[in-house]
Amino acid sequence: MIVKLLSGDTPRSPVLAVILLAILVALAFAPFLFPGVRSVDTAARICIFIVLVASYDLMLGYGGIVSFAHTMFFGMGAYGVALASTHMGRGFDAVALGAVGGAVLAAAIAFLIGLFSLRVRAIFFAMITLAVASAVAVLVSQLSGLTGGEDGLSFRTPRELTPAFKFGDELFGVKLNGRLLAYYLIFGVSLVLFLLMLRVVNSPFGRVLLAIRENDFRAEAIGYRVVGYRVTVTCLSAFIAALAGALYAIWLRYVGPDTVLSFDIMVDILLMVVIGGMGTMYGAVIGAALLVLAQNYLQALMGVAAGAVAGLPVLPELMNADRWLLWLGVLFVLSIYFFPTGIVGRLRQGR
Amino acid sequence: MTAAPDHRPTMSRAGLGERLGPYLPVLLIPAIMLFGLVAIPSMSSWLTLTVSGLAMGMMIFIMASGMTLVFGLMDVINFGHGVFISVGAFVGISILLVLAHMTEAPSLALNLAAILAAVLAAMAATGVLGWAFERVIVKPVYGAHLKQILVTMGGLIVVEQLIIVLWGPEEIYILRPEALQGAITFAGAAMEKYRLLAVGIGAVLFVVMRYTLRRTKIGLIVRAGVENGEMVEALGYRLRLVFVGVFIAGSALAGLGGVMWGLYQEVITAHMGQQIMILIFIVVIIGGLGSVEGCFIGALLVGLLQNYIAFLEPKAALISNIGLMVAILMWRPQGMIPVVKAK
Numbered sequence: 001m002i003v004k005l006l007s008g009d010t011p012r013s014p015v016l017a018v019i020l021l022a023i024l025v026a027l028a029f030a031p032f033l034f035p036g037v038r039s040v041d042t043a044a045r046i047c048i049f050i051v052l053v054a055s056y057d058l059m060l061g062y063g064g065i066v067s068f069a070h071t072m073f074f075g076m077g078a079y080g081v082a083l084a085s086t087h088m089g090r091g092f093d094a095v096a097l098g099a100v101g102g103a104v105l106a107a108a109i110a111f112l113i114g115l116f117s118l119r120v121r122a123i124f125f126a127m128i129t130l131a132v133a134s135a136v137a138v139l140v141s142q143l144s145g146l147t148g149g150e151d152g153l154s155f156r157t158p159r160e161l162t163p164a165f166k167f168g169d170e171l172f173g174v175k176l177n178g179r180l181l182a183y184y185l186i187f188g189v190s191l192v193l194f195l196l197m198l199r200v201v202n203s204p205f206g207r208v209l210l211a212i213r214e215n216d217f218r219a220e221a222i223g224y225r226v227v228g229y230r231v232t233v234t235c236l237s238a239f240i241a242a243l244a245g246a247l248y249a250i251w252l253r254y255v256g257p258d259t260v261l262s263f264d265i266m267v268d269i270l271l272m273v274v275i276g277g278m279g280t281m282y283g284a285v286i287g288a289a290l291l292v293l294a295q296n297y298l299q300a301l302m303g304v305a306a307g308a309v310a311g312l313p314v315l316p317e318l319m320n321a322d323r324w325l326l327w328l329g330v331l332f333v334l335s336i337y338f339f340p341t342g343i344v345g346r347l348r349q350g351r
Numbered sequence: 352m353t354a355a356p357d358h359r360p361t362m363s364r365a366g367l368g369e370r371l372g373p374y375l376p377v378l379l380i381p382a383i384m385l386f387g388l389v390a391i392p393s394m395s396s397w398l399t400l401t402v403s404g405l406a407m408g409m410m411i412f413i414m415a416s417g418m419t420l421v422f423g424l425m426d427v428i429n430f431g432h433g434v435f436i437s438v439g440a441f442v443g444i445s446i447l448l449v450l451a452h453m454t455e456a457p458s459l460a461l462n463l464a465a466i467l468a469a470v471l472a473a474m475a476a477t478g479v480l481g482w483a484f485e486r487v488i489v490k491p492v493y494g495a496h497l498k499q500i501l502v503t504m505g506g507l508i509v510v511e512q513l514i515i516v517l518w519g520p521e522e523i524y525i526l527r528p529e530a531l532q533g534a535i536t537f538a539g540a541a542m543e544k545y546r547l548l549a550v551g552i553g554a555v556l557f558v559v560m561r562y563t564l565r566r567t568k569i570g571l572i573v574r575a576g577v578e579n580g581e582m583v584e585a586l587g588y589r590l591r592l593v594f595v596g597v598f599i600a601g602s603a604l605a606g607l608g609g610v611m612w613g614l615y616q617e618v619i620t621a622h623m624g625q626q627i628m629i630l631i632f633i634v635v636i637i638g639g640l641g642s643v644e645g646c647f648i649g650a651l652l653v654g655l656l657q658n659y660i661a662f663l664e665p666k667a668a669l670i671s672n673i674g675l676m677v678a679i680l681m682w683r684p685q686g687m688i689p690v691v692k693a694k
Contacts, residue, residue: 060497064497066497066500066501116677119684123500124636126428126430126500127632127635127636128676130628130629130632131629131632131633131672131673131676132673134626134629134669135629135669135670135672135673138669139666139669139670143666263625270501270504274501323515325508326509326512326516328508329505329506330509333502333505333506336501336502336505337502340498
């Protein structure tokens, strides 16, 4: 049953299995295990980023395609929900329509970019996505009439998902309100999407993708249409990324260029994929959990470190909490050299 | 025994289109200027825009040429190229701020001397950084595009953060040297002096670069290396050294471009390189990856079009470049002047 649910792709390492199980349990019972607004918020972000990073891994780890437009797709889903909720009024129909609309648009744009660039050379895709994504980000901040510009859009989600909605008193000291429902909506959808992606990569389609990643020339010679497969996986990845964006918008009840479209998120995704492990869906889980936790809690630690070296030249600046990206960047480069398979690959090797 | 038939064989003369074919990319530049002339109502604003478009194009060319050559020669795609622009700008502008007594003096000679000092310092710094970047970041990942993109992107993040550590997170404002402020009027059109200088420097650099590539021995080796590296190595040349040299030169040029761009915008930030990289990618793609001439033409096209469109419809400026890229890729999917590899 469990093996079937995981599409036959078991963790294949006891340590990895324990870690994954711990993450699953922690996320499934997060509101009860770690009560408090901030920790539930962290848990929701982890769920959403797992989906986002896994969808990116679909492209990078399985398709061998580097894209820098993943935040653009993410943002399309988020803005889809925000715009639909603003114009159609609050309600689940608006949320669903916005999410699906954003996802379809994202897939369509991915199709166009893919057709243009993947036909010629895979590396064009990286550059073209970078250019298109930045153009879209500028466009979103300029079209302030539609998108709210730099300020973004605040909107109202269905009443059942807000803290004002109560459906019971308390359970284990946790208030049963709409926020809890929203969390479980996000957790549930994320879990389903993740299992779906696991299914995709372990299907014959996923095997062909792996063959293309390893040797596209040979895959073409065997008779698979490489461009077709690459474009398909790009569209699928964009579609799921947009759904993740929709979840993020539902959780935050706000969208803005900085929160859903900025290049920083793209960098985060890259770090999560590479550190977790490219080419395995479980890498996304570990990478996302690790980095979101680090973002929320490591910065405080660096502040302590900066205080410890306060008297010395330059060092306090290096330890400044705002400079944590520097250390992550170093970690990123090192992990590409020394652990190209990431944490998951390492754990699986060492069994 | 008759002489050759006095009619000409029909094959000997190619059609107009065929003879024009190789020159089409170059002809695009006057074509786009003509488009500007038609679309922009007043002649004087057209002239102003054309000069600023050319200036912008020349600066983009200076920054992009290194990247395209590095790709052509060694098949290395450097996403971290933008960071050399930022570093160059920060080093150069810092020197200019130190030399404030020279830049504030109303003498052109002193101003130019200050700029020259800043440019040399910036080029030296980015050259050294490029050498280090090549050794530490790029060398271990030869031959793997995917890893190259990721690793150079990582390098970009690290160096960008180091800039913030050294210079602080705030943007730095700078005024252009005294003698280069303001504009001169020609035929009713105002042309900023600095832009004219940028056009001049860019044109000289292009000519020098073309001369080096076409007429000198090292240029011959580089061009042969682009076409067929293995053969050049078989002939006894150490292509690896040539490549490192080209990488350093390309980084230094990016540094030069960074100083010029910083003075053009009059403000510098650690992220400026990343922002310009978007234009550079567009230029490199439409020119044909690896081709210096294509890069030059592409840069001028992008610069001109961006300035014309920004005047006609400000919000469409960035989109116009994407549109240009799409149009050119539909016409020639490998870029305007594709690099032919003997493989």
